[in-house]
Amino acid sequence: EGWEDWRPAKEVYPTLTSNRGMASGTIPGATPAGFQYLQPHRGALILTFGILGLMTCPLFGVAAWVMGRADLAAMREGQMDPSGESTTQAGHVCGIIATLMLASLFLLYLLYAVIVGVVIVLGNA
DSSP states (O other), X not given: OOGGGOOOHHHHOGGGTOOTTOOTTOOTTOSOTTOXXXXXXXXXXXXXXXXXXXXXXXXXXXXHHHHHHHHHHHXXXXXXXXXXXXXXXXXXXXXXXXXXXXXXXXXXXXXXXHHHHHHHHHHHO
16 A cells, blocks of 8 residues: 555656766765855864964964965855854964064064174174
């Protein structure tokens, strides 16, 4: 009873047997038409780099600044998952601050070296 209407699945769902345009290992018909794949955001990584740049090594701040800027641009263009925008923005800002701290430390060391050099030259004169 009820079996007289039975048909094979490939007759009811012809997309199950079609592999056109599908990569190996994907399920045919699983994504709706017009679906655009978004790259996953790297907000947690960028925030981690930004904090590490502030706390330990300012070079992480440079990486956070560059990666954050690229990811925020990709989010604005609709190429990246925007759910991590606030985390990415926070890491980007931390990266900018860490990079500015690195640049100011470099300038202070350079100024110190110049002053020490002048003192040594004038002291030997």
